[in-house]
Amino acid sequence: MTALAKRYWHALINQKKLFVYTFLWSFFLWITSPFLIILLKSVGRNWFGKKWLPPELTLDWYKWALTIANIPQVLSNTLIIAAIAVTISTLLALPTGWALGRRKVPAKEVLTSIILLPRMIPPIAYALGIAQIFYRLHLVDTHLGVALAHVAICAPYAILVLSSTFEGLDERVLEAAAVCGASQLRTFFHVTLPLVLPGILSSIIFTFTTSYNEFTLTLMTYGPHTITLPVRTYLAVGEGYWEVTSALSIILIIPSLFVLFMVQRQVQPEKLVGGFKGV
Amino acid sequence: MSHFTNKRQNLITFLLLSPGLAGFFGLFFYPMLVTLFRSLRPEGQTSGWTLGNYAAFLSDPDFRRIIWLTFFLAITSTLLSILLSVPLALLLRRKPVGHRLFRLTILVPITVPGLIGALGLLLFWGSRGWFNLLLLQVFRFKAPLTINYTLTGLVIFYVWHYFSYTAITTLSTLEGLDPAFEEAARVAGATPWQVLRYVVIPLIMPGILSGSVLTFMAAFGAFSIPLITGGNYRPLSVAIYKQIGIFIPARWSAASAMAMIMAALQVVFLIFYMRILRRPMA
Amino acid sequence: MDDNMIELRNVTKRYGPIVANANVNLSVRRGELMTLLGPSGCGKTTALRCITGQVTPDEGRVFIDGVDVTDVPTHKRELGMVFQNFALFPHMTVYENVEFPLMIRRIPQGQRREMVMDALRLIRMESYAQHYPRQLSGGQQQRVGLARALVYHPKVLLLDEPLSNLDAKLREEMRFEIRDLISRLGITALYVTHDQAEALALSDRVAVMNAGRIEQVGTPDEIYESPRSRFVADFIGLSNFIRGKVLAIERGMAIVAVNHIKLMVPAAEGTQVGQDLLVFIRPNDVQLFPVDFAKAENTFEGVVHKLTYLGDTIDYRVIVAEGVQIRVQTDGKVRFNAGEAVKVCLPEARCRVILE
Numbered sequence: 080m081t082a083l084a085k086r087y088w089h090a091l092i093n094q095k096k097l098f099v100y101t102f103l104w105s106f107f108l109w110i111t112s113p114f115l116i117i118l119l120k121s122v123g124r125n126w127f128g129k130k131w132l133p134p135e136l137t138l139d140w141y142k143w144a145l146t147i148a149n150i151p152q153v154l155s156n157t158l159i160i161a162a163i164a165v166t167i168s169t170l171l172a173l174p175t176g177w178a179l180g181r182r183k184v185p186a187k188e189v190l191t192s193i194i195l196l197p198r199m200i201p202p203i204a205y206a207l208g209i210a211q212i213f214y215r216l217h218l219v220d221t222h223l224g225v226a227l228a229h230v231a232i233c234a235p236y237a238i239l240v241l242s243s244t245f246e247g248l249d250e251r252v253l254e255a256a257a258v259c260g261a262s263q264l265r266t267f268f269h270v271t272l273p274l275v276l277p278g279i280l281s282s283i284i285f286t287f288t289t290s291y292n293e294f295t296l297t298l299m300t301y302g303p304h305t306i307t308l309p310v311r312t313y314l315a316v317g318e319g320y321w322e323v324t325s326a327l328s329i330i331l332i333i334p335s336l337f338v339l340f341m342v343q344r345q346v347q348p349e350k351l352v353g354g355f356k357g358v
Numbered sequence: 359m360s361h362f363t364n365k366r367q368n369l370i371t372f373l374l375l376s377p378g379l380a381g382f383f384g385l386f387f388y389p390m391l392v393t394l395f396r397s398l399r400p401e402g403q404t405s406g407w408t409l410g411n412y413a414a415f416l417s418d419p420d421f422r423r424i425i426w427l428t429f430f431l432a433i434t435s436t437l438l439s440i441l442l443s444v445p446l447a448l449l450l451r452r453k454p455v456g457h458r459l460f461r462l463t464i465l466v467p468i469t470v471p472g473l474i475g476a477l478g479l480l481l482f483w484g485s486r487g488w489f490n491l492l493l494l495q496v497f498r499f500k501a502p503l504t505i506n507y508t509l510t511g512l513v514i515f516y517v518w519h520y521f522s523y524t525a526i527t528t529l530s531t532l533e534g535l536d537p538a539f540e541e542a543a544r545v546a547g548a549t550p551w552q553v554l555r556y557v558v559i560p561l562i563m564p565g566i567l568s569g570s571v572l573t574f575m576a577a578f579g580a581f582s583i584p585l586i587t588g589g590n591y592r593p594l595s596v597a598i599y600k601q602i603g604i605f606i607p608a609r610w611s612a613a614s615a616m617a618m619i620m621a622a623l624q625v626v627f628l629i630f631y632m633r634i635l636r637r638p639m640a
Numbered sequence: 641m642d643d644n645m646i647e648l649r650n651v652t653k654r655y656g657p658i659v660a661n662a663n664v665n666l667s668v669r670r671g672e673l674m675t676l677l678g679p680s681g682c683g684k685t686t687a688l689r690c691i692t693g694q695v696t697p698d699e700g701r702v703f704i705d706g707v708d709v710t711d712v713p714t715h716k717r718e719l720g721m722v723f724q725n726f727a728l729f730p731h732m733t734v735y736e737n738v739e740f741p742l743m744i745r746r747i748p749q750g751q752r753r754e755m756v757m758d759a760l761r762l763i764r765m766e767s768y769a770q771h772y773p774r775q776l777s778g779g780q781q782q783r784v785g786l787a788r789a790l791v792y793h794p795k796v797l798l799l800d801e802p803l804s805n806l807d808a809k810l811r812e813e814m815r816f817e818i819r820d821l822i823s824r825l826g827i828t829a830l831y832v833t834h835d836q837a838e839a840l841a842l843s844d845r846v847a848v849m850n851a852g853r854i855e856q857v858g859t860p861d862e863i864y865e866s867p868r869s870r871f872v873a874d875f876i877g878l879s880n881f882i883r884g885k886v887l888a889i890e891r892g893m894a895i896v897a898v899n900h901i902k903l904m905v906p907a908a909e910g911t912q913v914g915q916d917l918l919v920f921i922r923p924n925d926v927q928l929f930p931v932d933f934a935k936a937e938n939t940f941e942g943v944v945h946k947l948t949y950l951g952d953t954i955d956y957r958v959i960v961a962e963g964v965q966i967r968v969q970t971d972g973k974v975r976f977n978a979g980e981a982v983k984v985c986l987p988e989a990r991c992r993v994i995l996e
Binding site: 099100102103106107109110111112113114116117120127129131167170171172174175176177178179182183184190193194196197199200201202203204205206207208209211212227228230231234238288291292294295298309312313316321324325328331332335338339342343 | 370371373374375376377378379380385386388389390396442446449450456459460466467469470474475477479481482486488491518575578582585586594595613614617620621
């Protein structure tokens with residue numbers, strides 16, 4: 080019996096390639112099929128699940144999203160809030176990242192861990208506090224208010240990325256520029272800026288998507304005037320119209336896909352999104 | 359003279375750090391303090407101190423079940439994430455055809471909004487979704503399996519959403535491993551499985567663990583996923599939200615107390631985990 | 641019983657367009673220490689990996705102790721190997737590292753302990769048994785690597801540039817320790833290196849490799865004194881190559897014309913009249929005399945172009961004819977100046993003929 084089992088086991092192992100690709104493609108399907116099904120649901124009519132594919136295609140759900148669900152307004156809310164959150168986060172992160180990356184900071188590791196705390200403590204914990212504070216400051220249901228709440232989780236990541244970008248700036252290159260005769264200002268614009276721009280861009284992109292996708296903090300600080308796409312999607316689930324929710328989801332997913340597209344151009348995509356050093 | 363410049367340097371450094379620190383204090387530290395204070399106030403009142411909120415929860419069996427549920431979900435999804443990530447990393451490092459696509463796939467769950475993943479998973483694993491269609495039509499099952507809104511389903515959803523952190527660090531550590539170690543083990547007589555067991559896994563364990571910390575933290579604090587797909591299972595974050603979202607009048611003190619307990623548990627677990635990570639490689 | 645312990649027969653290995661090993665034939669005799677010598681990228685590491693089994697040759701067979709092991713996986717080949725970067729398992733102590741091969745072979749505990757301590761005694765590191773690799777110096781780590789490779793008494797020991805990561809002084813010490821150890825154990829060893837001094841000092845025989853091919857195999861003496869190709873001559877020690885044409889061959893000596901100079905050199909097999917070839921002589925075999933020295937075999941006039949003082953020797957570049965420069969190293973007892981006319985002598989016996 081065990082001899083037979085061993086033979087089967089060896090056969091399976093020797094079919095290494097088959098095993099490898101079955102595993103990898105199953106993994107791929109497990110991750111991507113939810114999106115495929117959402118896409119089909121968003122364009123399907125009379126598809127109540129007994130079949131693999133929707134019997135009819137329609138763009139009705141998207142029309143509904145645009146009109147009744149008031150998507151343009153929602154989208155503009157989301158984008159405005161994200162823009163504010165990105166601006167504030169980047170403005171905060173630039174000097175802080177510079178200090179952490181290039182200057183002598185006492186207890187740097189401790190400081191970095193502290194700055195990362197908002198991403199480590201469950202957001203609901205301090206979201207409660209933020210909700211109460213913002214209520215008193217009349218910041219609830221304002222674009223600025225929601226954006227500030229987003230900054231709580233966007234800024235730490237921006238600081239991390241920028242500090243490592245600035246750390247990677249080789250002093251000797253700046254020295255070489257000075258020796259070649261460039262003044263501080265010219266060195267900044269012609270040497271420093273081009274070198275740090277990719278890092279800053281990367282930080283902006285990820286901060287933007289973090290804010291765009293953010294749900295928990297938004298849920299605690301939003302109001303009728305500041306409904307964002309994630310919140311609207313959540314409300315749509317509550318309303319029970321899976322098709323419209325699917326359409327909203329497809330619209331919601333676009334910036335993330337853009338990010339993935341940017342990331343895949345890297346040789347090792349996981350290195351970009353990793354970045355949690357010193358945790 | 360240098361003493362003077364040192365002070366000046368430190369001042370500049372402090373000024374540069376101040377925006378970040380200000381953000382930290384204003385948007386995290388102070389709100390946490392507010393939550394803390396609120397948790398010590400009697401429900402619905404604006405003055406007076408009490409530990410009643412905490413007492414109420416710590417003695418409430420329902421609450422203890424919520425904590426157990428939260429830990430259970432976090433621990434099982436972390437363990438399963440490791441079980442998924444290690445073979446995945448081992449297979450991907452030989453760079454099979456299409457490996458770049460698979461590496462990108464690992465990133466999908468954390469780049470995409472959690473809500474959407476949750477929605478898609480509900481549709482896919484529902485009683486009329488593709489998974490059950492597969493079981494009914496291809497594997498000739500008699501009746502559909504209920505996955506949605508069950509504990510099993512929730513664990514699957516959690517793994518789907520949070521395994522990426524573990525996979526990323528595992529893969530990264532594995533690729534940084536000097537091939538000479540495996541070569542030395544093989545020449546010394548170890549079969550491929552023995553090389554894995556005695557050399558590779560022990561040496562990448564720090565990488566696996568550091569990623570699994572992130573997976574655990576994300577799973578512990580999960581909110582949008584269980585909110586939409588948890589059904590009757592309400593882990594801590596959802597339970598907190600229910601206190602202020604469902605109850606009228608909103609029970610802020612109760613919610614705050616639960617939030618503080620949650621934050622404390624998270625920190626304690628983190629410290630515990632870091633202790634394990636910092637152990638020398640032996 | 642086959643005299644060869646290791647044999648590569650017509651081994652060819654390609655990586656895409658690059659041919660790492662081209663029809664390599666290599667035999668290492670029982671009990672000998674052979675060095676595989678060559679520059680980086682010449683294919684010596686690939687050849688070594690064909691022997692360990694990490695690399696499977698595209699063509700050809702690999703034999704160990706007379707058995708065809710080409711299809712045998714690495715872990716069954718019973719070899720010992722020492723690595724350039726030591727490759728000690730960082731998560732195991734010295735004891736556990738050396739014990740590892742024995743644990744894999746399921747040797748009982750008691751016997752294991754004995755074998756490990758024997759191996760540690762061999763390298764004089766018994767007191768370090770509980771240390772971790774990161775607590776040891778480079779030389780100590782390499783000795784532990786040796787112990788791990790030898791603890792299970794393999795028939796063959798392979799060494800992949802084991803001393804390259806050590807500093808010069810340590811390298812010399814370790815060289816002799818390794819040689820001594822291998823002789824005492826009577827084990828067959830294949831040593832891979834790019835350091836020619838190491839190869840000449842250590843080996844019973846040397847195989848010189850270049851661009852995927854074995855150029856010459858011989859004792860260190862043969863390789864140094866009678867290189868058979870320009871590459872081997874150039875790679876080992878310093879050389880002069882003088883291009884000339886064979887005018888005549890008589891009584892085993894070839895008369896080679898280099899511009900207006902006629903040289904008498906020992907003829908090699910296959911030397912023909914009218915052939916273009918290189919005359920090869922080492923700089924420290926060339927002799928310099930004052931310009932009024934009487935004419936003798938292979939002596940002609942030249943002018944010192946430049947000289948470099950090296951302490952125990954002086955390195956001269958002497959121009960003897962249009963476009964013909966000879967490098968000379970002398971012990972400095974008689975000195976010449978730049979621009980001075982001198983007599984250059986290439987003793988017949990020290991000249992060799994090399995076909996390009």
